[in-house]
Amino acid sequence: MENKSYKGFNTKAVHGGELKIPEFGNVTTPVFENSTFVYPNYNSGAYLDHTSNLPYIYSRWGNPTLQALELKYSELENSKHGLSFSSGMSAIVSTVLSMCKKGDRILSISDLYGQTSSFFSKDALEMGIETDFINVEKLNSGNFSGKGYSLIYLESITNPTLKVSNIKSTAKIANETDTPVVVDATFASPYNQKPLDLGAKVSIHSGTKYLAGHSDIVLGMVATEEHLFHKIHSKRKVLGGTPDALQAFLASRGLKTLGLRMQKHNSNAAEIFRYLKQEKKVKRVFYPGDPDSQFFEAARQNLSGYGGMISFELKGGIEAARNFIKHLGIPSAAPSLGGVESLVTLPVDTSHSTIPPEIRKSMGIEDGLVRFSTGIEDPEDLIYDLQNALEVI
Numbered sequence: 548m549e550n551k552s553y554k555g556f557n558t559k560a561v562h563g564g565e566l567k568i569p570e571f572g573n574v575t576t577p578v579f580e581n582s583t584f585v586y587p588n589y590n591s592g593a594y595l596d597h598t599s600n601l602p603y604i605y606s607r608w609g610n611p612t613l614q615a616l617e618l619k620y621s622e623l624e625n626s627k628h629g630l631s632f633s634s635g636m637s638a639i640v641s642t643v644l645s646m647c648k649k650g651d652r653i654l655s656i657s658d659l660y661g662q663t664s665s666f667f668s669k670d671a672l673e674m675g676i677e678t679d680f681i682n683v684e685k686l687n688s689g690n691f692s693g694k695g696y697s698l699i700y701l702e703s704i705t706n707p708t709l710k711v712s713n714i715k716s717t718a719k720i721a722n723e724t725d726t727p728v729v730v731d732a733t734f735a736s737p738y739n740q741k742p743l744d745l746g747a748k749v750s751i752h753s754g755t756k757y758l759a760g761h762s763d764i765v766l767g768m769v770a771t772e773e774h775l776f777h778k779i780h781s782k783r784k785v786l787g788g789t790p791d792a793l794q795a796f797l798a799s800r801g802l803k804t805l806g807l808r809m810q811k812h813n814s815n816a817a818e819i820f821r822y823l824k825q826e827k828k829v830k831r832v833f834y835p836g837d838p839d840s841q842f843f844e845a846a847r848q849n850l851s852g853y854g855g856m857i858s859f860e861l862k863g864g865i866e867a868a869r870n871f872i873k874h875l876g877i878p879s880a881a882p883s884l885g886g887v888e889s890l891v892t893l894p895v896d897t898s899h900s901t902i903p904p905e906i907r908k909s910m911g912i913e914d915g916l917v918r919f920s921t922g923i924e925d926p927e928d929l930i931y932d933l934q935n936a937l938e939v940i
C-alpha cells in the first residue's frame with residue numbers, strides 16, 4: 548500500500564510500499580511468483596498496477612511484488628515514481644534508449660562504469676546515438692553547455708578513483724537548455740544522495756550493490772518523474788529487463804536496513820580512511836570525504852555521507868598490491884561492492900585490465916591501486932586486518 552506521508556528515511560524503508568492484504572493479515576509483502584493474471588479482471592476492488600492504473604496482466608509489464616519494491620524505493624529517492632529492472636545495466640540501457648533516438652547526442656562523463664562506457668561508445672553508436680565525453684573535473688568546472696544534447700549522463704561517485712560529480716551545478720547549467728540530467732548514483736545510495744532533489748531528472752542504481760546490500764542478487768532501479776516513468780516503462784516492456792518477483796522481494800528486504808547499513812558503511816570507511824592516510828606504505832588515498840581532495844567541495848554539496856568506498860595506492864606497485872590482498876583475512880577479493888561484507892579488488896588486474904597502461908595512468912589508476920568496499924564489520928577488526936596485511940609486504 549502506497550503511503551507517502553512517512554518522513555523519516557528508516558520508517559519509509561521499513562513500511563513504504565509494503566503490500567498488506569487484510570484477508571491474509573500478512574505483515575510483509577508476499578512473493579507473487581506469477582507470470583500472468585486473470586484477464587480481463589472485472590473485479591471492481593482489484594489492486595491496480597501503478598505502471599498502467601489497470602489490474603495486473605503479465606509480469607513483464609508489472610507485478611505486485613515488484614510494485615511494492617518500486618513504491619518503497621521511490622519514497623527513499625523522494626521521487627514520484629520508481630521502476631525495477633533485472634540488472635543495473637538493464638536500467639541504464641532502458642533509460643537511455645527511452646530518452647534518445649537515432650541522430651541524438653549524449654554528453655557524458657568519461658570516468659564511467661566499464662559496461663556503460665562500452666554501451667555509449669559501441670552499442671548506442673551503432674544505433675546512431677553519439678556520445679561526447681568530458682572528465683569530471685571539466686563537468687564540475689561548469690565549462691560546458693547542454694545545448695544540442697538529449698541528456699547529460701553522470702555517475703555521482705566514479706570508479707575506482709572516487710571522483711565526485713557536482714550534480715547541483717550540472718543541473719543548473721543543464722536547465723538553461725532543458726537538458727535532462729541522468730545520474731547513476733550506485734556508489735552513493737539514496738541514503739547519502741537523492742539526485743532528483745539536486746536537480747537531476749533520473750536517478751539510476753545498480754541495486755545489486757547498496758540497495759539490496761547482501762551480495763546475493765543482481766538488480767537495477769530507476770527513480771523519475773511522471774512523463775519519463777511511462778517512457779522508461781514502455782522500454783522495459785520491450786527490452787524485457789523486468790526482474791523476477793523473488794529478486795524484487797530480496798531487494799525490498801534489503802532496502803529495509805539501507806539506512807542502518809549506510810550509517811555503518813559511512814562510519815567504517817571514515818575510520819579506515821583516517822588509518823590509511825597515516826600509513827607509511829600507502830602512497831595515496833582516494834575517498835570522497837577527504838578534505839584535501841579537489842572533489843571535497845562537490846562531495847560536501849552533493850552528499851550527506853561519504854559512503855563505504857575507499858581506494859588507495861600502495862608504494863610497492865602491483866606486486867605489493869597482489870601480495871597485500873593475498874594476506875587479508877576478512878575481505879574476499881571480488882569485483883562487486885556495497886554488500887554487508889568487505890570486498891577488495893585490484894582495478895589493474897580486473898575492471899581496468901584491458902585499458903592500456905598509459906591511459907590508465909592518465910586516469911590516475913596506478914598499478915598499486917587497491918579498491919576497498921567497506922562492509923559493516925567492526926572497524927577495529929578491519930583495521931587490524933589491513934595492518935597485518937600491510938606489515939607483510
Ligand SMILES: Cc1ncc(COP(=O)(O)O)c(C=O)c1O
Pocket residue numbers: 634635636637660702706731733734752753754755765766767883
Ligand atoms: C556504477 C555502476 N553502475 C552500473 C553497474 C551495473 O550494474 P549491474 O551489475 O547490476 O548490471 C555497476 C556494476 O558494477 C556499477 O558499479
